[in-house]
Amino acid sequence: MKTSVLILVLTLTLTFTFGMFAEAGKVKMDKKVGNFTLNDAAGKRHSLKDLSKDKKGTVVMFIATQCPVSNNYNERMVKLYNDYKDKGVQFIGINSNKQEAIDEIAEYNKAHGFEFAVLKDAGNKIADYFGAKRTPEVYLLDENLTLRYHGAIDSSEHEPETATPYLRETLNLVIAGEEIPDEMKETKVFGCTIKRVRKETKRRSTP
């Protein structure tokens, strides 16, 4: 009897503790994203729930210090932040690259004028949870933390002036409380692969 109770308590504890990551890579479009907590480059802890409190939208951006594609979007990310910070939008940068240390991230944020929080995803658990593969790769959550858009910041890394501003277009809809048409919910993006701490167990190859 005692053993059964102990097993039940242990199971419940484990479920509660790891429940959020039980379905790694299973963040789904139009579904609520679970809470997570990470440190910023100064060592301060932030949770998604706290950062997004009372916000109309939250943009989670997987970024890097050493990826030229991500770097090419620095100015665009800063401009997005400046354009939307007073419109109830929270921007959260996440660095999941194993080789990019906290000191390097802090220095990089300062050099490039990132005023939004950049959190270190040591062990790439949050990248796994979101299923993020590249930098830059963005996820737009609405006020209820429901995933509404996933993909590229815009349609062209090299031609920002003529690019289709995917993130802005969907952000405007989310702020206005409007539906995002299905064809706008996902876009694709070139980028650097997120360097993960553990080797992928399965290498994708088809057929």
Added chain:
Amino acid sequence: MMSPFKCRAVYVLFILAVCTPLACTGKDTQPQKDASVLIERARQGEVVGVDEHQIKQVIESFKDEKVVLVNFWATWCMPCVEEFPDLVKLHQTYQSKGLEVIAVSADSPKSVDSKIKPFLERHGAQFLCFVKDTKDDGAFINAIDNEWGGEIPVTFIHAKSGARAKSFYGKQDWETFVAAVEPLLD
């Protein structure tokens, strides 16, 4: 002055003269012509900018003639750089047996002279090299492969029939490439 009837007859003859050769081929020859120009420029050592339509035309132009290995890479992508020597070796080993290797760089088209060409020269790459030049990265990715999310390196191998024989997402080793290519060659 030409009568309206004569004028119409001349117009009809002109249209027939222009359109008949195209109709006889049974397909639009323009994409083939575009692709052959791009290929010729690449054979001369130029790293030509291509959009999603052009790179598809280039790949499809080898249908029924060659096995095609298309690799998407960039000078800033470390796994791509590590994989690149195997592509050079594959080309050297199998080009005489009917393998065409095509490399498409995701670097900026503005970096052809400063980054791409020096890299290719350093590695002795003698195969066709292009640089992605598109206004819509998503459209480029989807035109090549719907399953592909945009991560590089990625390699697609087409059989002589033009059918996709293999898709490799991520860095591969020499043995994997050989095992995929050899059975498709003559």
